Amino acid sequence: MENISLSESIKTLLLDIQEAFGLWWQGFLSAFSRPFYVEDTLEELEAIGVGSLPVILLTSFFTGAVFALQTTDILRQYGSAASMGQLVSFTMIRELGPVLTALMFTGRVGAGIASEIGGMVVSQQVDALRALGTDYMKKLIAPRILACIISLPVLTAICDLVGTFSGQILTTFQIHQNPHVYWNSVQSHLKIEDFYYSFFKAIAFGIIVAMVACYQGLKTSGGTRGVGRSTTYAVMTSSILIIASDFFLTKAINLLIAYGPHH
């Protein structure tokens, strides 16, 4: 009995992901045909991208600092304190930056999108849009998808930079290391390939956040309680998908770098 319900749950989850991806793809394509909702997209970019900046700045600053704080002693034990810059920047750019930004982003933006669209669904505002002859995919979904895909790589780059910078501040104050040593270590070891991780992961996570939030918002039912439920599911599902897909994305980018055009 338990096996049946588990397999049913997996089936439902896969169907949900398939439907959500279908919706995302349809919304993404609709952004490239007339009429273009440029103003709506810019508004969403401001609300989603610029609006997320303070929280990303704060979390990346403290994450970079705490990471440096935790690792200085270990590196000093091995006499490798000079590699601090390499370690912090490498970790921030390849892993912590994209994942942390995406998780903060889904908490703020994913929840916002799901509740806003969900609220519009239960108050029949989406039906009113459709009744007024507006393609809701273009008006509601496409601007949010574009805003997520554009904002997340930019926010991730900012997170990478601020995290690396806060690592340097901590190193300077904690072990009195000359900042030049730190930045030399960053510059001499970072490769362009490291940025592939940040960039491709950020795009993939942007797709996940927009896809899950829009899907959960549109399938909201059951009044205000339903809106709360959709918001919770949106944040929960995209967080899990971000962390799970991070593994596969890392593996895929490893392969891309290993067998890519440079090799």
Add this chain to the structure above:
Amino acid sequence: MAPIIELRNVSKSYGNREVLRGINFRIEVGETKIVLGGSGQGKSTILRHILGLEKPDEGQILVGGVDIVPLEEVELVPVRKKMGMVFQEASLFDSLSVFDNIAYRLEEELVPDDEIIKTTKRLLHLVDLQDDDLVKLPSQLSGGMKRRVAIARGMAGTHNIMLYDEPTAGLDPITESHITKLIIRLRDLEKVSSMIVTQDLISSFQLMTMCAHREEGKGVEVKVNPAHPCTSRTNMVILKDGRILTEGNLAQLLASTDPYVQEFLSSLRLLATHPAT
């Protein structure tokens, strides 16, 4: 002339529950169709089908002679632009002002700004609201005002079909009467074809017995005039268990011997006998 809206053998089920069973009816150009019925009889579902918000399991829905059932969401956009819809809960865009709500469709149609302002104000005055109301948000409006803004929003744009879902539900008798007279004005003066889904017998009675006239020096007057041709273009449909039980004008319905129709229209019978009430 071809009907402006026609339903042919339309059926719809949700799970095991049959909501619409072989519905057939047509709305001619300039006609007003009142759909009456108890709760859960599928009245609002018919409206949602006409707008293409839902698809029937069987049957055809023709709007302006085109079957909209096989159309995709994108293809339905121009069809929906031919119609205005007033939802039961008004469903105004809560983050937009009254002005932006009414002007929404005009802005979508890229109408020049000065024309948008002119049309929006005309529609606002048509629904008896003031210029001061334009900057208000829906949350600052009363139930009756929301419904009026919804009617003005539905009227904006180039179309002449209006669909009303319980336009007077939950309103006080005076606001209810204002909304009904507004629908009569749109019918008689703007020549709008409409479909009104309602349970409100008093409002239905007014729609079937009153006419709007523009009189020199007096403005617009809405008076009881059952003999006027405008009332003969208003017909009623009664739904029961997802089927059309009966259809006709006021006299035909009052003469019906069907026990459900008789019971349903008992208060209407009283109104017809004592129209002053």
